[in-house]
Amino acid sequence: xxxxxxxxxxxxxxxxxxxxxxxxxxxxxxxxxxxxxxxxxxxxxxxxxxxxxxxxxxxxxxxxxxxxxxxxxxxxxxxxxxxxxxxxxxxxxxxxxxxxxxxxxxxxxxxxxxxxxxxxxxxxxxxxxxxxxxxxxxxxxxxxxxxxxxxxxxxxxxxxxxxxxxxxxxxxxxxxxxxxxxxxxxxxxxxxxxxxxxxxxxxxxxxxxxxxxxxxxxxxxxxxxxxxxxxxxxxxxxxxxxxxxxxxxxxxxxxxxxxxxxxxxxxxxxxxxxxxxxxxxxxxxxxxxxxxxxxxxxxxxxxxxxxxxxxxxxxxxxxxxxxxxxxxxxxxxxxxxxxxxxxxxxxxxxxxxxxxxxxxxxxxxxxxxxxxxxxxxxxxxxxxxxxxx
Amino acid sequence: xxxxxxxxxxxxxxxxxxxxxxxxxxxxxxxxxxxxxxxxxxxxxxxxxxxxxxxxxxxxxxxxxxxxxxxxxxxxxxxxxxxxxxxxxxxxxxxxxxxxxxxxxxxxxxxxxxxxxxxxxxxxxxxxxxxxxxxxxxxxxxxxxxxxxxxxxxxxxxxxxxxxxxxxxxxxxxxxxxxxxxxxxxxxxxxxxxxxxxxxxxxxxxxxxxxxxxxxxxxxxxxxxxxxxxxxxxxxxxxxxxxxxxxxxxxxxxxxxxxxxxxxxxxxxxxxxxxxxxxxxxxxxxxxxxxxxxxxxxxxxxxxxxxxxxxxxxxxxxxxxxxxxxxxxxxxxxxx
Ligand SMILES: Cc1ncc(C[n+]2csc(CCOP(=O)(O)OP(=O)(O)O)c2C)c(N)n1
Numbered sequence: 001x002x003x004x005x006x007x008x009x010x011x012x013x014x015x016x017x018x019x020x021x022x023x024x025x026x027x028x029x030x031x032x033x034x035x036x037x038x039x040x041x042x043x044x045x046x047x048x049x050x051x052x053x054x055x056x057x058x059x060x061x062x063x064x065x066x067x068x069x070x071x072x073x074x075x076x077x078x079x080x081x082x083x084x085x086x087x088x089x090x091x092x093x094x095x096x097x098x099x100x101x102x103x104x105x106x107x108x109x110x111x112x113x114x115x116x117x118x119x120x121x122x123x124x125x126x127x128x129x130x131x132x133x134x135x136x137x138x139x140x141x142x143x144x145x146x147x148x149x150x151x152x153x154x155x156x157x158x159x160x161x162x163x164x165x166x167x168x169x170x171x172x173x174x175x176x177x178x179x180x181x182x183x184x185x186x187x188x189x190x191x192x193x194x195x196x197x198x199x200x201x202x203x204x205x206x207x208x209x210x211x212x213x214x215x216x217x218x219x220x221x222x223x224x225x226x227x228x229x230x231x232x233x234x235x236x237x238x239x240x241x242x243x244x245x246x247x248x249x250x251x252x253x254x255x256x257x258x259x260x261x262x263x264x265x266x267x268x269x270x271x272x273x274x275x276x277x278x279x280x281x282x283x284x285x286x287x288x289x290x291x292x293x294x295x296x297x298x299x300x301x302x303x304x305x306x307x308x309x310x311x312x313x314x315x316x317x318x319x320x321x322x323x324x325x326x327x328x329x330x331x332x333x334x335x336x337x338x339x340x341x342x343x344x345x346x347x348x349x350x351x352x353x354x355x356x357x358x359x360x361x362x363x364x365x366x367x368x369x370x371x372x373x374x375x376x377x378x379x380x381x382x383x384x385x386x387x388x389x
Numbered sequence: 390x391x392x393x394x395x396x397x398x399x400x401x402x403x404x405x406x407x408x409x410x411x412x413x414x415x416x417x418x419x420x421x422x423x424x425x426x427x428x429x430x431x432x433x434x435x436x437x438x439x440x441x442x443x444x445x446x447x448x449x450x451x452x453x454x455x456x457x458x459x460x461x462x463x464x465x466x467x468x469x470x471x472x473x474x475x476x477x478x479x480x481x482x483x484x485x486x487x488x489x490x491x492x493x494x495x496x497x498x499x500x501x502x503x504x505x506x507x508x509x510x511x512x513x514x515x516x517x518x519x520x521x522x523x524x525x526x527x528x529x530x531x532x533x534x535x536x537x538x539x540x541x542x543x544x545x546x547x548x549x550x551x552x553x554x555x556x557x558x559x560x561x562x563x564x565x566x567x568x569x570x571x572x573x574x575x576x577x578x579x580x581x582x583x584x585x586x587x588x589x590x591x592x593x594x595x596x597x598x599x600x601x602x603x604x605x606x607x608x609x610x611x612x613x614x615x616x617x618x619x620x621x622x623x624x625x626x627x628x629x630x631x632x633x634x635x636x637x638x639x640x641x642x643x644x645x646x647x648x649x650x651x652x653x654x655x656x657x658x659x660x661x662x663x664x665x666x667x668x669x670x671x672x673x674x675x676x677x678x679x680x681x682x683x684x685x686x687x688x689x690x691x692x693x694x695x696x697x698x699x700x701x702x703x704x705x706x707x708x709x710x711x712x713x714x715x716x717x718x719x720x721x722x723x724x725x
Contacts, residue, residue, distance in 0.1 A: 187447060188478065217444060354687070362688070366686075372719040
């Protein structure tokens with residue numbers, strides 16, 4: 001391998017053919033970046049029931065999740081959370097799809113879908129348990145029909161497909177929905193999930209949020225074609241939607257859910273959006289990302305876009321804005337309170353839930369560790385780096 | 390001699406290897422512009438180009454699997470697995486392909502692949518970011534498994550691993566990445582202590598304490614705390630986990646009569662069990678007490694608020710030393 005950019009025989013490496021990050025005319029859009037509602041012959045149908053009130057409520061949802069995202073980022077900076085993966089910029093993708101789901105649908109997501117969790121009705125204290133380092137899982141998945149966030153990239157797509165196969169066996173009309181990123185589409189798991197979903201025509205929706213970056217890697221490193229087109233190769237119909245347009249996302253998700261409920265099998269949705277913040281609070285995007293790119297995307301901000309539409313309709317009143325802000329503040333301060341007053345885990349909790357039935361090896365270790373802790377006057381001394389003796 | 394952190398020392402070792410052998414190529418997620426999530430490959434892509442330092446798509450099985458193909462073609466791939474918990478998607482390629490191709494082809498094919506894995510806990514990360522998966526690999530014949538415990542070794546051993554014709558898993562103790570130490574960059578890796586040799590770090594007469602990777606520092610701290618109590622501990626840094634270099638451990642246990650092994654990984658089926666069994670076989674008549682293991686528990690790596698309970702700390706190691714010495718300890722009075 002040579003150290004320059006030329007390929008075999010000295011030829012220039014060919015330009016990447018497709019534009020997997022592009023936002024061209026093929027992108028399903030119902031609201032333009034300036035907030036104009038544009039009609040679409042096929043997709044208007046799927047949001048025909050959305051009243052002005054409901055638009056306001058979507059606006060509230062998006063504002064609330066942005067607010068809790070900002071609050072959680074602040075909590076991390078203040079040392080209350082160990083880490084936080086911001087969703088800034090992805091509000092429309094999460095609310096548009098999350099609000100399209102039925103209570104008996106089941107979500108398998110990555111770590112970034114906190115807005116979807118909000119739609120499922122997650123207790124926000126539960127949402128933070130994992131990020132504070134107080135628990136391995138924040139909630140009972142069956143309580144809100146949403147699996148706990150997945151960190152292993154793409155693994156959840158297989159779980160969703162299997163869950164969907166179960167729904168199918170049961171003769172139910174619920175749907176499994178799985179969320180993942182653009183980078184995830186490179187993992188074997190995601191590709192295998194699509195094979196299974198297509199083979200068994202499982203009622204599963206693959207919701208890929210193309211936020212353009214997988215930590216430092218741009219989407220063009222993962223794919224030479226648009227991500228939505230990958231699904232075609234597996235025999236899965238795809239929809240490519242403007243992920244910053246809450247109505248378009250909702251329409252696409254509703255179509256896909258309807259198809260799945262009626263036995264039409266899987267659908268792949270690519271929601272084209274942008275990660276406006278860092279990958280996580282531990283990441284430094286200035287090392288790899290051009291500031292101009294961020295500016296371009298800021299102009300397509302999902303919340304201002306919906307605000308633009310509400311404004312054109314004459315319903316973005318000062319009252320509404322005040323009300324939405326108050327709600328967002330209230331939710332955020334409740335979350336902060338829940339975070340800072342969360343009880344600390346107890347040392348012996350480390351042994352809980354490893355098995356559903358007792359295991360003699362572990363019981364022995366547990367007994368020994370309890371004796372060990374008891375040998376210290378102050379158990380905190382037992383774990384100090386310097387030692388207590 | 391320069392003062393370098395672990396991370397910089399590995400970076401310097403990688404740089405040397407890239408300079409010295411045009412067949413060395415680096416592969417991994419985020420290793421280019423970002424320089425890796427721990428910045429271990431910082432600046433290497435800029436200096437050696439995108440064909441030698443390859444930012445790969447997000448796919449571990451593909452990263453290791455393509456390294457196999459590159460090795461077939463005569464390259465010496467150095468793979469970065471971003472975090473210990475993400476090695477499992479590549480597990481099949483490592484244990485079924487990388488480990489076995491030399492054997493399967495009766496030596497015709499070499500797999501000089503180095504797989505770098507930041508491992509271990511203690512940095513407050515979420516799940517899958519703090520695991521110690523070394524035993525899965527020490528259980529697989531055909532792989533060499535090494536780990537390092539000081540910046541000098543980090544610098545030298547990475548070069549030895551890359552130069553080795555066998556596949557090497559190179560485990561980097563991530564909680565020590567920012568620790569500094571003296572590094573002599575003029576050391577020739579070919580004449581330095583080979584990576585498959587253990588090293589005796591302190592001279593002791595009462596107990597042999599075997600550690601590796603992140604716990605070597607803790608073991609040394611324990612040894613100096615014990616010295617204050619009049620207990621003399623011989624600390625051995627295993628360095629190579631597969632194969633284990635038993636000679637210095639055997640010699641030490643013949644002298645001290647007592648063995649304590651410590652690691653972060655779970656106890657059952659862990660490397661400590663292997664060391665304890667091998668030493669018992671070889672030193673049975675020299676042992677004054679049963680070997681003691683001070684390890685992580687048989688649990689999934691816990692959430693960060695409790696990780697310090699799972700990880701062996703200085704006091705747990707000293708408690709283990711007391712058990713080996715028959716001094717009062719937390720289990721005094723318990724049978725078996
Ligand atoms: C199997 C695996 N490999 C690597 C990682 C480390 N990692 C965490 S997030 C991430 C990037 C994911 O990008 P993408 O799928 O696009 O989702 P996004 O985070 O942008 O939403 C990587 C490489 C991981 N969590 N799991």
